[in-house]
Amino acid sequence: MTTCVPDRIQHIGAKVLAATFPPDWLALAIPVFHRWIQQEACEELLIDVADYAHLPVGPGVILVAHEANYGLDRTHGRPGLVYQRKTVLEGSFETRLLYSVRQAFRAARRLMAEPEYQGKLSFDFAAWEIVFNDRLLAPNTEQAWSIISQELDRILKSRLPLDSATWRLERLGEPRDLLRVAVHLECPAGAEQIVEDLIASSAPRAHAAD
Numbered sequence: 129m130t131t132c133v134p135d136r137i138q139h140i141g142a143k144v145l146a147a148t149f150p151p152d153w154l155a156l157a158i159p160v161f162h163r164w165i166q167q168e169a170c171e172e173l174l175i176d177v178a179d180y181a182h183l184p185v186g187p188g189v190i191l192v193a194h195e196a197n198y199g200l201d202r203t204h205g206r207p208g209l210v211y212q213r214k215t216v217l218e219g220s221f222e223t224r225l226l227y228s229v230r231q232a233f234r235a236a237r238r239l240m241a242e243p244e245y246q247g248k249l250s251f252d253f254a255a256w257e258i259v260f261n262d263r264l265l266a267p268n269t270e271q272a273w274s275i276i277s278q279e280l281d282r283i284l285k286s287r288l289p290l291d292s293a294t295w296r297l298e299r300l301g302e303p304r305d306l307l308r309v310a311v312h313l314e315c316p317a318g319a320e321q322i323v324e325d326l327i328a329s330s331a332p333r334a335h336a337a338d
Contacts (some may be wrong), residue, residue: 132265132272134221134279141212141259142225142232147252149207154181154188156244157200161191169238171231172196198235204301204308209236209251212261222283225258230327232256254319257300260307268307273299280309287326293319 150156158177165174172193180187190199194215201210211232217224236251258280260266266276277297284295293315300308315322 132267132269132275134275137221137260137262137265138216138224139213139261140225140228141210141257141261142228143201143206143208143210143257143259144232144236144251144253145206145208145255145257147250148248149250150245150248153207153245153249154179154200157189157239160239160242160244161189161198164191170198170235196231198231206257208257209239210259211235212259221279225280225283226287226327229256229258229323233323233327252319253323254313254315256311258309258311263306266307268299268301268303268305272307273309276307276309280311284311284326288322289325293322 146153158179161177164170165177168174170191170193172195174191174193176192178187178190178192181189185205186201186203188200188202190197196211196213196215199210199212201208203210209232211228213224213228217227219227233253233256236253239245240249240251260276266272277299280297288295293313295314296312298310298312300310313319313322
């Protein structure tokens with residue numbers, strides 16, 4: 129059995145859950161994402177937009193980049209904005225994980241500010257998921273969950289002001305699914321600022337190889 133070693137895990141995704149969204153939220157994303165490509169709005173090299181809105185459950189609309197995918201996602205009946213890293217990043221497990229969270233939250237805030245979504249779309253910055261798209265290094269097993277949850281607890285304890293936030297971690301899905309962890313924050317003073325403090329670290333450098 130392969131032992132889960134967090135520092136070897138790449139391809140980490142982060143998803144911030146939607147709080148409110150209009151019925152046509154997926155259709156509205158298509159012109160917005162095309163505009164982001166034209167404006168080079170993200171740090172990644174943006175390439176194309178893929179529309180899966182016709183599927184009742186799963187990926188909705190994906191903004192494809194060389195290094196990662198952004199998307200409005202309905203997987204497992206949990207609508208939200210997801211950032212899924214595809215290429216390698218230097219740095220520690222903590223650095224790579226927080227980078228994916230950072231990219232997801234920044235894209236969510238940018239999306240809410242777009243004219244198509246103003247006053248219609250909002251995200252719950254206290255409810256998010258971490259997705260480990262590596263079945264070999266991070267299988268959805270009790271052993272991997274134990275290791276990953278301890279690492280997440282350590283990261284949150286070191287990054288969050290304990291007098292302003294508490295959290296609960298939840299393992300999601302079945303053993304055949306990717307390992308997914310729900311992070312539930314309790315932030316009386318406001319989750320968005322707490323998360324901004326959490327992710328306010330410099331971005332790691334991309335590796336030359338995928």
